Amino acid sequence: MWQAQNKVSFFPFTFRDFFIFIGIFTCAVELCILLRMADSSDGFASPVFVLAVLLISRFTNGYLFGTLAAILSVIGVNYIFTYPYWEFNFTLAGYPLTFLTMLGVSLVTCTMTTKIKQQERLRVEGEKEKMRANLLRSVSHDIRTPLTSIVGATSTLLETEGLSQEEQRALLEDARNEAQWLIRVVENLLSITRMGDTRTQLSKVPEAAEEILGETARKFHKRFPAIQVAVSVPDELLLVPMDAILIEQVLSNLLENAATHGQTVTQIRLSVQREEAYARFSIQDNGCGIPPKELPQLFDGTFKRSETPSGDGKRNMGIGLSVCMAIVRAHGGTMEAKNLSRGAEFSFRLPLSEKESQAL
Structure with missing residues (x-):
């Protein structure tokens, strides 16, 4: 059950991630345009887009938008920011190696950041599972002992004749105190279960x-x-x-x-x-x-x-x-x-x- 709940989707799509991807990638394109207006050289585009891939991978979930950013970055650098501009040119000296290297670096960056986030989520879930397991181990004794006291007090009241009012009152007070303790234990159980439910928002x-x-x-x-x-x-x-x-x-x-x-x-x-x-x-x-x-x-x-x-x-x-x-x-x-x-x-x-x- 726990493993099923933590199955990771590698290519999830959400509008939040989509808008993050559009925002960061658009900023990278605009920055490269400004840099090209200020400097005629073409070497600045690759590191800018690698940084964009890193940021997109960091702030989105799964591989979808990071991979998409990596592919579009390679295309964008060739088509927009490499001479001749606004057209593809696959005949440039060293182009295949240069841009395959950039694509590889981008994909590795995307994969690493995605795996780090997945490992962090699994670590958090593991801590929650450990906390729940520790709670269950601890609470077994906490519940059993007051229940035994309640049963003992009520059995004494039912089975023992001739008890004075003071003795009866003392037994009833003991049973009430144990019941109150049980209520607080149950409240703690409900609270910690609520804290461990990722769907619950405070x-x-x-x-x-x-x-x-x-x-x-x-x-x-x-x-x-x-x-x-x-x-x-x-x-x-x-x-x-x-x-x-x-x-x-x-x-x-x-x-x-x-x-x-x-x-x-x-x-x-x-x-x-x-x-x-x-x-x-x-x-x-x-x-x-x-x-x-x-x-x-x-x-x-x-x-x-x-x-x-x-x-x-x-x-x-x-x-x-x-x-x-x-x-x-x-x-x-x-x-x-x-x-x-x-x-x-x-x-x-x-x-x-x-x-x-x-x-x-």
Whole structure:
């Protein structure tokens, strides 16, 4: 299935590629005309058209327009820019070798640039496939463990007589907490699947960053009332192009990781600020920090803590962080984590314009 989805068409046609081909080739012709008006020599045309073939191959898909540009370049140099002008002349000394060499160079350039782009696409698809495979391996335990706890709690309620109201309430609360954990795992699964779907386009709308932070902090406080969350936003209104639901999920995952894995966390600072053409979101806690050896693999989806305070292996933060990274990258942003003098900081940057998003 994966191989079928990644079958490459060598001669695809799109109007976008067609207009790119027409634009670049027309510019090459006009440039050669201007150069011939300024200089009577004929040697400039070949390198100009080779450059045109390179650019067309780089910015179009497949071999179609690159090959077409190479053939038309050889014809154009002979017919327009080699004496006698505006007619073919195959009797020139060295012509067959010269122009066959140019055609060969043009076709090789076209082939190399096309293969490089194909390899890059395959590399990206391979990374997505690896991320999905790591996710499936990691999530099997994350789903099985809370389900076992839910079944155990409900079985105890059904099969054990004489339980006090306090005991019944404790079992029901455990079942509810495990169910909430399952919901968050499923949300992460859906999000990372969406990030891996090349047909899915994010719907980014300018959102007020302070509203996103305020809503995220409010929801977090309901689940972790013992942890104080300080929200810091700039004085001026900061509008950030984003999919608000996905960015809220990123912030929620990071806040939950701080509360769950910081061990001694009592305060979290949630902030956003403008950094040139980007908005930088930051989550700082006063917990135990991140072991240095674990920092390099936090975001790759393979990370699992070997120990947790409760000894419960299901409290894994690798999946949540790989989802966060996938969402931020889909927005054209970057993400990082580091230790502070006390506690840890997770931060990510989102571009404030589509131009910066494409540059990253």
